Amino acid sequence: MLSKIVIHNYRTFREFELDFDPEMNILVGDNDAGKSTILEAIELGLTGKLRGRPLYQDLSPYLFHQDAVSEWIADLREGRAVPPPEIIIDLFLDSTPEAATLRGNNNLLKADEPGVRIRVALNPDYEAEYKEFIKKPDEVRLIPTEYYKVDWLAFDGNGVTFRSIPASASLIDAANIHLQSGVDYYMKHIIDSRLKADERVKLTRAYRSLRETFAQDESIVKINGDLRGTSNDVSDRELTLNIDVSQKSSWESGIVPHLDDLPFQFVGKGEQSTLKILLALNKKVDDAHIVLVEEPENHLSFPNLGKLVKKISKKCEDQQVFITTHSSFVLNKLGLDKLVLLSPGGGFRIDRLPTSTQEYFKKLSGYDTLRLVLAKRSILVEGPSDELVVQRAYMDTHDGTLPAENGIDVINVRGLSFKRFLDIAMLLPGNRVAVITDNDGKEARDVRQRYANYTASANITVHVGKDANFKTMEPQLFKANGRVTMNAVLGQNFTTDQDLLDHMKKHKTDCALAIFESDQLINMPEYIKEAVDAVS
Structure with a gap:
């Protein structure tokens, strides 16, 4: 089996290293994070082929990491004699008797382990042609792959064939x-x-x-x-x-x-x-x-x-x-512990989640765990009505722009699931997460204290309505706006505060939709504003 991959200058990855699970590896990441590139690199290392054809037949300047190419061109134009970029893919195999012949330290880590390497480098036979090519650096736009060669080697430096690699691959x-x-x-x-x-x-x-x-x-x-x-x-x-x-x-x-x-x-x-x-x-x-x-x-x-x-x-x-x-369904069913979060700068596993949290998400496959994993900024709310109100609060302070249009995901996690999602957020320090929760008749400081282990992480904040007499979002909205404004927003004409509050509690989603669509100026409770600011 494969134990590790190290990549240099291939497609999305300038320098990349990732350890593999011996059974299941679930790769997730944003668009262009390199998910397909990892599969492609594995297939290349095991077969020497790209999309079913030998790599040397399909060698393209666009397979090279574009930053490496840009730096090489800049060096040429500034008169510095630098070697052209190379592509290297090192696949490390488990140390088994079958892989013993592949052992060596001809890899990017200089480790004495079994493995295979794909190396795309300047062919010495075309050194003269290459030097002639770079004499006019202002005309250089792309890597001259016609002067390159592809080596398929074991870590001992010798060439390999399909028969010499004790592993095969199927790409679907x-x-x-x-x-x-x-x-x-x-x-x-x-x-x-x-x-x-x-x-x-x-x-x-x-x-x-x-x-x-x-x-x-x-x-x-x-x-x-x-x-x-x-x-x-x-x-x-x-x-x-x-x-x-x-x-x-x-x-x-x-x-x-x-x-x-x-x-x-x-x-x-x-x-x-x-x-x-x-x-x-x-x-x-x-x-x-x-x-x-x-x-x-x-x-x-x-x-x-x-x-x-x-x-x-x-x-x-x-x-x-x-x-x-x-798909969160695929992820939850096959196991959060097998998740590998990818970015162009690297990849890491989320296998440090509490066992209870892993089991929780496996059972509740409809939960959008990947939304939290993939979003750089998220607001967690307790229900669909809260989600609509928070989106309206964001639009009011961002010229009518929806949170999603600015890369912010408002996720309904149904209250009791906050801590499960925050277990994931703690392992994603680059992702800002704000929680909006009801006080349920308790002091705000006591509610926040329940999340103290999470808010110790700089990327997580918890926001609670301050007045314990206003237990949920609907009374908090009423407190911030009053009966006259809320009647106008909801298209009602209640004559008592209690009747209006009862209506808002019994028709949460309808009222939230009316708030979301209203042309009326609405004052948002401070804790909602603070949550929006925290991710903005």
Whole structure:
């Protein structure tokens, strides 16, 4: 299995290092954080191929980290003689007898461990051409990859092949299904793993016999009779129609899998995606097998996603699985302890959560844990009505802009879940999180004290209504605005404070929506303003 990856100058990553879990790795991150790049780099290290083709055939200037390229160009234009950028991907393997031949210290960490390396560097054979190329630095715009070479090496410095690496990989991109190549690959896997040698011979003979009988069909005999009598301006030879029965047109390319008698390529993408993922997980090989899955939630309904995730969790035994996802359902079911949060600057695991919190989120799969993980700034509220009011409070102080438009996520966590979410927030010091909670008739300082362990982290603040006589958000809004204003906002005409308060408590969501949509000037309670300021 893989134990670690170290990357230098490849795509999103300038310098990157990440340890792997031996079983499950769930990669999450914002757009362009490098989730797909990690899967791509793993596949490159194990196969030497990029998108199914040898890397040297698809070498592009845009595979290099753009900051490294910009610095190289700047150095050239300032007259400094610097070597051109290189790409290095180091994959570290577990120390097993099978990987012993790959051991060495030819890696970025200079560690004496087994592993393989992809190195893209200037080819010494083109040194003269390269020097001529950089004589006019003002004309240099991109890396001259035509002067580069790709080395696929073990950590001992020797070249490797597929056979010398005791690990194989299957990359399944659920969003990009190439029907025919996918069918061929997986059909071949089924055949190789299930059919005996004599069964393959029988199948080949049967398939050829069927093709040979094609020409004996009455309609084909008639057509060929007509063709024989046709003059041919191209050749003097006799023209007929038949099926190629040569070895190159074997049954592997003519037989395709069917699901309920429907050819695979005509099955829905969700079913195709599920089938490919499960076939990859079912793959039985003598060496370690790595399964790389791109966003399994694509093309799947929620019930079918649930079935797939359950099967993935059962079938990943003895295999190492890497999954990228934006789905809290996938994350919660497969385990927060397996989460790897990625950014261009690095990656780290959230495996330090209390066990009770991990179990809590596994059971409550509908909770948007990834919203908190991915958002740089969040406001946690107790319910849907609170969410609407907070959004209105933000809009009032930001020229009508919604929080989401400025990258702030207002998340309804249903009150009692605050501490569960804050367990996650404590491990994300770069993410600012503000909590808005009711005092429920208690002093604000006592409520805040319940969260003292969390607010010790600089990125977490807790905001509570100060007057214990106004227990929830609705009375707090009433206190800040009065009966006349709230009647106008809600379109009501209550004559007593108590009647209006009772109405607001009984119709929380309707009142919150009216507040959110109102053109009336509304005074927000101070603790809500403070929470908005804390993340702004």
